[in-house]
Amino acid sequence: MKKYNVAVVGANGAVGEEILTVLSEIDFPLNKLVPLASARSVGKTVEYNGEELPIIELTEDVFAEHEIEIALFSAGGSVSAAFAPAAVKAGAVVIDNTSHYRMDEDVPLVVPEVNPEDIAKWKQTGIIANPNCSTIQMVQALKPLDEAYDLVRVDVATYQATSGAGKSAMEELVTQMQDFFAFKLDESEHKAFNQQIALNVIPQIDVFLDNDYTKEEMKMVNETTKIMHKEIALSATCVRVPVLRGHSEALTLTFDSEVSATEAREILRKAPNIVIVDEPSEALYPMPTTCVDMNETFVGRIREDNYSKNMLHMFVVADNLRVGAATNAVRIAQKWVEMEGEA
Secondary structure (H helix, E strand, C coil): CCCEEEEEECCCCHHHHHHHHHHHHCCCCEEEEEEEECHHHECEEEEECCEEEECEECCCCHHHHCCCCEEEECCCHHHHHHHHHHHHHCCCEEEECCCCCCCCCCCCECCCCCCHHHHHHHHHCCEEECCCHHHHHHHHHHHHHHHHHCEEEEEEEEEECHHHHCHHHHHHHHHHHHHHHCCCHHHCCCCCCCCCCCCCCECCCCCECCCCCEHHHHHHHHHHHHHHCCCCEEEEEEEECCCCCCEEEEEEEEECCCCCHHHHHHHHHCCCCEEECCEHHHCECCCHHHCCCCCCEEEEEEEECCCCCCEEEEEEEECCCHHHHHHHHHHHHHHHHHHHHHC
């Protein structure tokens, strides 16, 4: 099997570190790994497979210098905008974890369990976009049920962990909790969020738009349509909660036909990378604490609506740094390698 030169841009960030971990866990066909970050990170190292690898400065020339074939970007939209074209020019396929290219009509937006065939469009721009964390875990559950019952509407409320806003946001939650136990929470600063996050929930992720939905909420709407190649009526309320890792989502699904919770449970049980945790009488249901460091999406509380025979309700949880970012990016890379091998 051919082995590839892989660069990870933003290698010392929260998602970058997870990408390195996932790459090592799955025994990716790796020839050379090149961790990249800004000049201020030069001199630091990242760990990969027990080795300490020095961080190399991200420049436009670095991709050609190291003959990079796959470039995994997770350093922010402005970094992707500035450097992804250079990676493509050097001959690499870019898998971008930021929002910058997601809605570009020439860039495939991919969740391998849902629309792997779209990866084939990568040659149009040299870039494949990784969807938003909250979208990924949701569409993994939507796809098999849509195929079975014809999905017409989704109503979703998310409970999103602080790690979705980066390392500093996680640190802010920890600091505020420490301040709470020191009886000085009212003096604790909040910079990562516009409100106190400890002992609180914030019904705002990203900025509000003219339609009174936030940018995060509209990402879920627009990305779902692009990934599933179907106009689905979708309304989202995205909420930040005082959890370090693991996004949770309460889904209400409306279908064009009558649905059975028992049947839906079996359909999802057979779906790729879905794990059913649904024994409420034994207090078994998906929770953030049980999904950390896992590469699967957990689904439970599957039940029929009390009033409408074409509606289902369920609870979906996944590690946002893995399923919602690093794992999906690496799975795209795996599928790309497979498709290139078949070409």
